[in-house]
Amino acid sequence: MQRTTMDLWVGLFVAAGIGALLVLALKVGNMGTYSAAQSYTLMGSFENIGGLKPRAPVKSAGVVVGRVLDIQFNPETFDAVVTMSIDTRYQFPKDTFASILTSGLLGEQYIGLAAGGDEVMLKSGDKIMKTNSAMVLEEMIGRFLFNKASENKDGNN
Amino acid sequence: MPRRIVLGIQGVGHRVIESVWRLGRASRFFMLMLMKSGTSMRRFRLIIREIYFTGVLSLIIIVVSGLFVGMVLGLQGYETLQKYGSESAVGTLVALSLVRELGPVVAALLFASRAGSAITAEIGLMKATEQLAAMEMMAVDPIARVVAPRFWAGVISMPFLAAMFSSVGVFGGYLVTVVLIGVDEGSFWSQMQSAVDFRYDIVNGIIKTCVFGVAVTAIAVFEGYDAPPTAEGVSGATTRTVVTSSLAILGLDFVLTAFMFRGMS
Numbered sequence: 395m396q397r398t399t400m401d402l403w404v405g406l407f408v409a410a411g412i413g414a415l416l417v418l419a420l421k422v423g424n425m426g427t428y429s430a431a432q433s434y435t436l437m438g439s440f441e442n443i444g445g446l447k448p449r450a451p452v453k454s455a456g457v458v459v460g461r462v463l464d465i466q467f468n469p470e471t472f473d474a475v476v477t478m479s480i481d482t483r484y485q486f487p488k489d490t491f492a493s494i495l496t497s498g499l500l501g502e503q504y505i506g507l508a509a510g511g512d513e514v515m516l517k518s519g520d521k522i523m524k525t526n527s528a529m530v531l532e533e534m535i536g537r538f539l540f541n542k543a544s545e546n547k548d549g550n551n
Numbered sequence: 552m553p554r555r556i557v558l559g560i561q562g563v564g565h566r567v568i569e570s571v572w573r574l575g576r577a578s579r580f581f582m583l584m585l586m587k588s589g590t591s592m593r594r595f596r597l598i599i600r601e602i603y604f605t606g607v608l609s610l611i612i613i614v615v616s617g618l619f620v621g622m623v624l625g626l627q628g629y630e631t632l633q634k635y636g637s638e639s640a641v642g643t644l645v646a647l648s649l650v651r652e653l654g655p656v657v658a659a660l661l662f663a664s665r666a667g668s669a670i671t672a673e674i675g676l677m678k679a680t681e682q683l684a685a686m687e688m689m690a691v692d693p694i695a696r697v698v699a700p701r702f703w704a705g706v707i708s709m710p711f712l713a714a715m716f717s718s719v720g721v722f723g724g725y726l727v728t729v730v731l732i733g734v735d736e737g738s739f740w741s742q743m744q745s746a747v748d749f750r751y752d753i754v755n756g757i758i759k760t761c762v763f764g765v766a767v768t769a770i771a772v773f774e775g776y777d778a779p780p781t782a783e784g785v786s787g788a789t790t791r792t793v794v795t796s797s798l799a800i801l802g803l804d805f806v807l808t809a810f811m812f813r814g815m816s
Contacts, residue, residue: 400599400600400603401599403603403607404599404602404603404606404607406607407602407603407606407607407610407708407711408602408711410610410711410715411710411711411712411714411715414711414714414715414717414718414719415710415711415714415757417718417721418650418714418717418718418721418753419749419753421718421721421740421744422646422650422717422718422721422743422744422747422753423650423744423747423748423749423752423753449748451745
């Protein structure tokens with residue numbers, strides 16, 4: 395009798411432990427959001443990726459459609475090659491535009507896909523031809539100051 | 552040369568040599584226990600009994616501490632984050648600190664003082680009352696019958712306890728920040744889910760707890776088995792278990808963290 399109650403408690407303990415692990419995986423972690431759904435890969439080369447990181451989201455119209463898998467530097471063209479995995483439920487036309495955007499002022503960076511009008515869809519392993527680099531704040535400020543300075547010069551003359 | 556200085560240096564040397572002896576004994580004991588674990592694995596009922604004593608009975612303290620740790624994290628995180636207007640990130644803060652660090656470490660510290668000390672005292676007292684010697688007389692191997700089941704029970708229980716600690720802690724943080732203070736519920740969970748990665752954060756946390764479980768219970772059973780067979784010896788061994796395993800947990804945590812969370816670009 396004593397033995398069976400003990401077994402019951404140990405069984406409950408192990409079940410509660412596994413339940414806690416599941417809660418951590420599904421409710422706290424992001425297992426639920428990118429599960430074992432089928433995906434295909436796309437590539438894109440960017441002049442400057444800013445602060446883009448692997449596992450950053452790929453969004454289209456604000457909806458997460460995939461994740462950044464890998465980022466590599468191409469030593470021949472001197473640009474960054476980003477590999478993304480996209481959910482197979484979402485197909486994009488050949489002339490899709492990929493740009494690196496920032497969510498909010500200080501938020502994380504993600505890739506935004508703007509669908510084009512082509513009839514042919516991108517296949518797994520294809521390269522997105524039209525890309526737009528990340529905006530680097532320092533460069534923008536530098537350009538702004540430079541423009542301002544040249545404007546002033548013109549005004550004085 | 553004053554005699555006192557000579558004696559002092561001798562004392563230091565004695566202690567160093569003594570601790571090297573102990574380390575060697577501990578390693579040999581650990582290997583012996585692993586080799587004899589097969590016998591106790593075949594009698595799994597012994598391990599279930601020990602899981603009841605080390606795991607199930609530690610549950611209350613783990614759950615209650617987890618709840619309070621999560622609540623405090625929620626309060627303090629909210630206090631700081633609301634200065635920057637980003638109080639919805641409090642879920643991320645609570646979950647990441649619990650899953651990566653506080654869950655494994657605090658649960659292991661509690662486990663060391665709740666279950667580790669009990670294991671040491673039990674084995675030490677068995678040795679002091681010559682129960683272990685009596686077993687050997689009856690051709691029952693005390694390491695396979697007494698020590699190995701306690702070790703494996705601790706190793707099995709530890710990840711479950713830490714997982715419960717973390718998830719109850721997240722719930723505590725939810726209670727304080729969402730229910731009491733009124734942070735938006737949707738952004739609490741969604742920010743948490745986008746920041747906590749399963750493989751990177753949760754699996755690494757589980758690996759940590761497994762390592763801590765092995766360290767704590769190995770120290771506990773060795774201290775008990777190695778205790779001088781006197782009342783004073785057993786009490787000293789129990790104290791040493793708590794001190795050594797706490798230090799081991801904190802030291803190992805630094806090493807593991809340095810390995811796991813460094814190369815994230």
